Amino acid sequence: MVIGIDLGGMSAKAALLSGTKLEGKSRVVTSAEASAEETAAALARLAVQTAEKAGKNMDDIQAIGIGSPGVIDSEHGTVVTWTNFAWNDVPLGALVEKYTGKRTFVLNDANAAALGEARFGAGKDYSDSVLVTLGTGVGSGIIIGGKLFEGYRSAGAELGHMVIRTGGELCSCGRRGCFERYASASALIRLTREAMLRERGSAMWRIAHSVDEADGRTAFLAAGEGDIAAQRVLDEYIDALGEGVVNIINIFRPQAVIFGGGISAEGENLLGPLRRFVRARMYISEDYAPFSLVCASLGNDAGLYGAAQYAFDRL
Numbered sequence: 001m002v003i004g005i006d007l008g009g010m011s012a013k014a015a016l017l018s019g020t021k022l023e024g025k026s027r028v029v030t031s032a033e034a035s036a037e038e039t040a041a042a043l044a045r046l047a048v049q050t051a052e053k054a055g056k057n058m059d060d061i062q063a064i065g066i067g068s069p070g071v072i073d074s075e076h077g078t079v080v081t082w083t084n085f086a087w088n089d090v091p092l093g094a095l096v097e098k099y100t101g102k103r104t105f106v107l108n109d110a111n112a113a114a115l116g117e118a119r120f121g122a123g124k125d126y127s128d129s130v131l132v133t134l135g136t137g138v139g140s141g142i143i144i145g146g147k148l149f150e151g152y153r154s155a156g157a158e159l160g161h162m163v164i165r166t167g168g169e170l171c172s173c174g175r176r177g178c179f180e181r182y183a184s185a186s187a188l189i190r191l192t193r194e195a196m197l198r199e200r201g202s203a204m205w206r207i208a209h210s211v212d213e214a215d216g217r218t219a220f221l222a223a224g225e226g227d228i229a230a231q232r233v234l235d236e237y238i239d240a241l242g243e244g245v246v247n248i249i250n251i252f253r254p255q256a257v258i259f260g261g262g263i264s265a266e267g268e269n270l271l272g273p274l275r276r277f278v279r280a281r282m283y284i285s286e287d288y289a290p291f292s293l294v295c296a297s298l299g300n301d302a303g304l305y306g307a308a309q310y311a312f313d314r315l
Contacts, residue, residue: 004308017308024054044099065311067112114141116306121298126255134261138180182240199229242277260296
């Protein structure tokens with residue numbers, strides 16, 4: 001049995017993976033004000049609590065896997081950098097192992113979610129898949145031949161930072177025109193608010209009530225009512241998302257691209273037009289190499305599944 005931990009900026013979740021089921025789900029508050037040592041001790045206590053909640057003790061646990069934000073050296077279990085916590089070269093795996101006595105493995109949280117979906121969720125019927133999460137930014141994880149691809153020193157798979165518009169919007173990474181600047185949920189919200197300011201008669205005003213209250217669902221809801229301004233927003237968003245997805249398909253040719261994040265809840269309203277865009281532009285016909293565009297199925301549990309599975313695979 002292994003325990004998976006999904007570490008976040010405000011909380012950490014944990015669960016015991018037994019077969020294909022998560023048991024003993026637990027949570028603890030996290031804070032950037034706590035030291036790395038204090039956070040590791042809290043994660044160790046969380047692991048113990050999770051085992052007990054599942055009716056086990058730590059003697060039953062073989063290993064712990066942690067999905068963490070930031071740049072992760074997964075070979076050594078080190079958080080190379082995590083800006084939200086101001087962590088640099090934190091040996092998180094070794095620290096948690098010190099408190100628990102259990103082998104502890106650490107990987108990037110997006111990679112953990114990709115592995116979780118690949119083994120237990122929307123990607124379980126495919127050997128090759130790419131997870132794209134549409135949130136504040138664009139996260140990603142790549143599965144090739146059933147195995148997680150992390151790149152040299154775990155520094156790869158950052159698909160959100162491929163450029164789709166040369167000289168485009170300035171990204172937080174310092175480059176211009178990155179995929180995440182145009183395809184994230186934040187980008188859709190920005191497009192929606194700009195359109196609302198231009199089109200005062202749009203149904204988006206009635207749905208969102210104000211520009212500040214517009215979210216990732218606003219344009220989809222208004223377009224569903226036939227609102228032309230909202231449909232233009234979605235067309236622009238799908239074009240940008242599609243450009244990145246075509247690149248992903250042409251480079252990796254996965255059997256499936258899996259979409260997570262809040263916008264994936266739109267289902268076929270998102271995937272339908274996206275499929276049409278991609279099919280008209282991808283390099284090799286799907287008659288030869290079929291692909292699927294699907295939505296993630298594990299929700300907030302994907303990282304727990306993936307972190308635990310990663311630990312199991314590393315044993």
